[in-house]
Amino acid sequence: MGRAPCCDKTKVKRGPWSPEEDTTLKNYVQKYGTGGNWIALPHKAGLKRCGKSCRLRWLNYLRPDIKHGGFTEEEDNIILTLYHNIGSRWSIIASHLPGRTDNDVKNYWNTKLKKKLLAEVTTRPTTTTTAAATATTTTSITNTSFSHVPSSALTTKIEANHFCNSVNNTMLPYYPLEANSHQSFMPEMLGISTQFPLPRLVEVPENGINSYSGFPTIPFSQEVSSFSPSFSLNNSGISASWSVNGGGEDNNTFLDEFDYGLSYDLLNIGFDFLEDKISEFNPSFTNSSDSFAG
DNA sequence: AACGGTTGCAACCGCACTGGA
DNA sequence: TTCCAGTGCGGTTGCAACCGT
Known part of the structure; x- marks a missing residue:
């Protein structure tokens, strides 16, 4: 037994709104407001529409402060x-x-x-360098609208992907940002068997103590100029190590830019492919909104 | 001009959440 | 504490406009 529908679908009009319906709804809402009850509104306004449909039309199209047109x-x-x-x-x-x-x-x-x-990603020149990655390396994707993305971030993740693929063709999911975290961080987005930790970049207080124990973290107060991942395969599985060298002039910028790099690489993988791989690895995982660890 | 494929976006669907009774 | 109507939200669908052949 499913949830009761919000209205009788056979008695309400569906599909595109006519200019007359728009005018009726707009005039009614501007004159009387919604009254906190969208379900009752269409009847009061004389519209043969579902309340949800009215709400959607108002919020997405008729509201006076809506901005139409291209994104900047x-x-x-x-x-x-x-x-x-x-x-x-x-x-x-x-x-x-x-x-x-x-x-x-x-x-x-x-x-x-x-x-x-x-x-942008497919036209970007292939990066073949390894390990050492610096926050100031920005040359590989100049002349693009996202030229501020450091190749360091791209290289880091791409190498992680290639490495995982080359071992057993398995990937683990990207973890969305935790709701209570203050600032962006690098999730432990990849791993095999033992889920080696990739570094999280988190905001931590000056005393250096943070709640993400077990993972390397980079406090904002620490200057960062390079970020060097390395991977190795041994009997116990995969290990990953990271080093961060000081000397950067603006590490807040570095952290912000790292975020963009992450987005690039998630796209580069392809979400569908990634989720298929995750499902193969762990059948309990069903889609990207699920928590893998939960 | 006609047709099929693609794109962009409005609208719908259904589940989750919220707050009042 | 429980129930449930109303609301919010993300995912999906439908279709008109556009584009290439």
Whole structure:
């Protein structure tokens, strides 16, 4: 037995809204407000529509403060950053973009921004260098709208992917940002069998104590100029080690830019492929919104 | 011009959450 | 504490417009 429908589908109009319906809804809401009850609103307003449909039409289209038209470069970057940090929480992302709705942002991501990023990645020259990665290495993707992404971040993750693939063709999932964390961090996004930890970049207090024990962390107060991952395979599985060298001039920038690199590489992998691999590895994992460890 | 494929976006669906009774 | 109507949200679908052949 499923949930009772919110209205009788046979008695309400569905599909595209006519200009007359738009006018009726807009006039009613502007005159009387929603009254805190969308279900009752269409009847009061004289509309043969489901309340949910009215709400959606108002919020996504008729509201006076809605911004229509193309997204700016600045909006692109905000979406990219937030998508990496919190995933597909479109309403939260939209709340950072005045005049944009969650539906707008979601559609824009799915139809344009994701493809734009993929195009950037596929046209980027192949990186063959290893290990040492510095925050100031930005040359590989200049002349793009995301030229501030350091190749260090790209290289780090790409090598991790290649390494995992070369061992047993298995990957573990990207963990979304934890809700209570203060700032972005690098999740332990890849691993095999023993789930080797990749570093998390987390905001930690000046005393250096943080709640993510067991993982290397980089306090914001620490200057960072290079970030060097290395991998090895031995009898006990895979081990990964990381080193961070001081001397950077702006490590907040480095951390922020690292986030962009992460987004690039998630796209480079392909979400579908990644999830298929995860499912093979652990049948209890069903989709990207699930918690793998939970 | 006609057709088929692709794109972009409005709208819908259904589950999760919330708050009041 | 439990129940449930109303609301919020993310994923998905439908379709018109566009594009290439």
